[in-house]
Amino acid sequence: MGNFQAITCQGCGRQIMDLEFFNNTKTVCNRCANASSKEKRLTKKSKLNKNKLSKKENRVHIDNPLAANKLKKIIIYTLKELYSDTNQIVILCIGTDRSTGDALGPLIGSKLTRLITTNIPVFGTLDEPVHARNLQEQIELIEQEYFNPFILAIDAGLGKNSSVGSVTVKPGPLKPGSGVNKDLPPIGDMHITGLVNIGGYMEYMVLQSTRLSLVFKMAKLISRGINWSIRSVNYIN
Structure with missing residues (x-):
């Protein structure tokens, strides 16, 4: 030896x-x-889960008769992949009531404050919108009031003509203002975007001329989907 x-x-x-x-x-x-x-x-398992999440269908159109149920399933799937019950869920609805297209976020926020009565704070409503001018202030407020919050960010978006009316759910932060070429801080652990009109030119005018009917239908769909999904996974008693 x-x-x-x-x-x-x-x-x-x-x-x-x-x-x-x-x-x-x-x-x-x-x-x-x-x-x-x-x-x-x-690490490999984490990458596999991330790839699985990115490949899963994450879009629904408001004209789909089963849109609310489908959106609920997508939100539940994304929450279960990303959310830890040690975090406080915070819903941040971004937009302004001064523009028809950009009012999607505040409309959803106002609806959610009536639907969700306990446990989950909602920022961004028609009465108190969260927009480009006060976004950073609201982010700092959330971080001060809630320890390690899990933020679900919601905003309107612009896209291709074939995508108008679609709602997408994705992991990771939202980049607010990107549709109108604004440089705003990314926010959120997951985000929901409603494509309200065509992008690529005269974005401010396009948002101003967006049909209220479309925005209202989309706000109703998204608020229902969020409420149902949160209740389904017992985040609200």
């Missing part, structure tokens, strides 16, 4: 016999090697 020397593990710093490094190319002990392997597996 050969003589083995004590070697310092580059991972944890403890000294062990070099026999432990026999099958390892790096000078780390078995404990550190196993921990590294576990971390890689968890």
Whole structure:
């Protein structure tokens, strides 16, 4: 039997016999090697979940007769993938009542304040809208009042003609103002966007001339979908 020397593990710093490094190319002990392997597996699993989430259908059109039920399922799926029950859910509806198209967020916020009566705060209503001028202030207020909040951000958007009337649910932050070339801070752990009109030119005029009927239908659909999904997964008693 050969003589083995004590070697310092580059991972944890403890000294062990070099026999432990026999099958390892790096000078780390078995404990550190196993921990590294576990971390890689968890990282791989996280990436798989993210890919699964991004590939899942995440859009519904207001003219779909089953739109509310379909939207509820999409929101539930996204919440279960991203939300931890240690976080406080906060709903942030962005927009202004001074523009028909951009009033989608405040309309949804006002509807949700009547539908959701407990546990979940809603920011951004017709009476107290959250818009470009006070967005940063509202973000700071949310972060001060709620520890590690899970923010569901909602806003109107512009897109292709074929996409108008569609509602999309996506993980990650919303980029408010991108449709009208405004540089605003990204916000949200997941977000919902309602495409209210065509984008690409004269965005402010397009938002001003958006049909109220479309915006109202979309606000009704999204507020119902959020309310049903939250109740379904027992975030509200």
